[in-house]
Amino acid sequence: MMKSALFLSALAFFSSTKAYTIPQSKRTIDIVGKSRNSASHYSSSSSSSSSSYSSDYSSITDAEVLNYALTLEHLEVAFYTQGLANFSADAFAAAGFAAAVRANYDEILSHEETHITLLQSVLEEMGADIVQECTYDFGSVDVASFIAMSAAFETVGASAYSGASELLSDRELLPAASSILSTEARQSTWIQSTVQHLNPWSGAFEVPLTPNQIFTIASNFIVTCPSSNPPIAATHAFPPIGIPTTAAPGASVQLSFNLNETSASDLSELFVAFLTSNGTIFEQFSSSDSYNVTFPTQEEGLLGTVFVLIVNSTTEAVTDATTVAGPTPLMFPFNATDPQIEALFPN
Ligand SMILES: *[C@@H]1O[C@H](CO)[C@@H](O)[C@H](O)[C@H]1NC(C)=O
Ligand SMILES: *[C@@H]1O[C@H](CO)[C@@H](O)[C@H](O)[C@H]1NC(C)=O
Ligand SMILES: *[C@@H]1O[C@H](CO)[C@@H](O)[C@H](O)[C@H]1NC(C)=O
Ligand SMILES: *[C@@H]1O[C@H](CO)[C@@H](O)[C@H](O)[C@H]1NC(C)=O
Ligand SMILES: *[C@@H]1O[C@H](CO)[C@@H](O)[C@H](O)[C@H]1NC(C)=O
Ligand SMILES: *[C@@H]1O[C@H](CO)[C@@H](O)[C@H](O)[C@H]1NC(C)=O
Numbered sequence: 001m002m003k004s005a006l007f008l009s010a011l012a013f014f015s016s017t018k019a020y021t022i023p024q025s026k027r028t029i030d031i032v033g034k035s036r037n038s039a040s041h042y043s044s045s046s047s048s049s050s051s052s053y054s055s056d057y058s059s060i061t062d063a064e065v066l067n068y069a070l071t072l073e074h075l076e077v078a079f080y081t082q083g084l085a086n087f088s089a090d091a092f093a094a095a096g097f098a099a100a101v102r103a104n105y106d107e108i109l110s111h112e113e114t115h116i117t118l119l120q121s122v123l124e125e126m127g128a129d130i131v132q133e134c135t136y137d138f139g140s141v142d143v144a145s146f147i148a149m150s151a152a153f154e155t156v157g158a159s160a161y162s163g164a165s166e167l168l169s170d171r172e173l174l175p176a177a178s179s180i181l182s183t184e185a186r187q188s189t190w191i192q193s194t195v196q197h198l199n200p201w202s203g204a205f206e207v208p209l210t211p212n213q214i215f216t217i218a219s220n221f222i223v224t225c226p227s228s229n230p231p232i233a234a235t236h237a238f239p240p241i242g243i244p245t246t247a248a249p250g251a252s253v254q255l256s257f258n259l260n261e262t263s264a265s266d267l268s269e270l271f272v273a274f275l276t277s278n279g280t281i282f283e284q285f286s287s288s289d290s291y292n293v294t295f296p297t298q299e300e301g302l303l304g305t306v307f308v309l310i311v312n313s314t315t316e317a318v319t320d321a322t323t324v325a326g327p328t329p330l331m332f333p334f335n336a337t338d339p340q341i342e343a344l345f346p347n
Helices: 005-016 062-086 089-094 099-126 143-167 171-195 211-218 339-344
Strands: 222-224 252-254 271-276 279-284 292-294 304-311 323-332
Touching (some): 062 099, 062 211, 143 171, 143 304, 143 323, 211 323
Antiparallel strands (some): 271 279, 271 304
C-alpha cells in the first residue's frame, strides 16, 4: 500500500482535533458475533466477482422481492425454533427472565411462521417459484446471547422491509409488506424495551437497507441454500467488516476487512460510513494503512442500532455502488429506565 507523508501529516491534524473519553456503559454488541473471515457462506454464481453483480434493482421482479423477504423469514423461524428448543423455561428462569418472556418468544415464532404462510400464498397466486429453507449456523450459546441476537434480527428485519418497499411494483402488495414491517418493529420494541430494559427505538427513523446490504448481514448465519431455489432480490454479499467488541462511541477502533472489491489503492481513498437513525456520519481512517478509525460520539449520533460500512464516496448517499465492505450492525444501547425518563411518568 502507498504511504504519503503529506497525507499522513494532514490526517494527523485531522485526528488531533478529536479527543473523547469512552463511557464504559456504552459498549457495543456485534451481532455478527463470531465474525467469520470469509465473506459469505451463500453460494451464488454472482458472488464470485465484484463486477458480476448488479447494484441496480430496477429489473428486480416482485417475486424476487417476496422470495427475498421469505428468505429472511425462514432465517428468523429457524433461529426461534432452535433457540426455543435449546433454552427451556428453566433456562430462561435461571437467566432471570419471567416465564412470560419465553411465552412471548413462542408467540413471535408463530407470527414469523404466519408471515411465511402469507408470503408463500402470495407467491403461489403469482405462479412464481418459491424459495425453500437454507441451513443455518447461529451459535447462540446462552439465553442472554439468544435475546441479544433476537433484538438484532428484528431490528435488521425492520430495516430490510423499509428498504425493500420501494422495489415492489404492485402497489397492492404494500399493505401486506408494511403490516409485516410494523410487526417486526413491535417485536424489536418488546425485546429491547420490556426484556432488555433498553431503548425501544434508535431515533425517529429506521435505517432502510438494500437487499444486498441485508444479505451481507444474513449470510453470516446462512451455511447453504438449496441450489434449486429461485433468484431473490439480493444477489451479493459484500466482504464483512470485523469490529472488536470493545468498540465504543468516541473510541479509536481497529477494523478489519478485505480490500478486494474496490479499485482503491489505499485506505486514504476510503471512508467509514455509520448509518444511524438520524442520518449518515462519515469518518476517515486515522492513516492510510492502519485500519483504525475514531468512532463518532453518542452526541454526534452513535445511538441505538447503527450500520457500519466501508465506502468510497462521502458525496453520495451510501448505495451498493459505493460500498466496499459491510454493513456490520452494531447496537449502542441507551436506557429506557433512565431515572430522568421515569420522573416524567410518576405513578
Ligand atoms: C474477497 O474476499 C472475501 C473474503 O476473503 C472472499 O470471500 C471473496 O470471494 C473475495 N472476492 C473477490 C472478488 O475476490
Ligand atoms: C441451538 O443449539 C445447537 C446445538 O448446540 C446450536 O448448534 C445452535 O446454533 C443453537 N441455536 C440457537 C438459535 O441457539
Ligand atoms: C490502532 O488501534 C489499535 C487498537 O486500538 C492500537 O493498538 C494501535 O496502536 C492503533 N494503530 C495505529 C497506527 O494508530
Ligand atoms: C467506487 O467509486 C467508483 C467511481 O465513482 C465507482 O465506479 C465504483 O463502482 C465505486 N465502488 C467501489 C466498490 O469501488
Ligand atoms: C440529527 O441530525 C441533525 C442534523 O444533522 C442534528 O442537528 C441533530 O442534533 C441530530 N439529532 C440527534 C438526536 O442526534
Ligand atoms: C440503565 O440504567 C440502569 C439504572 O440506572 C443502569 O444500571 C444501567 O447500566 C443503564 N444501562 C445503560 C445501557 O446505560
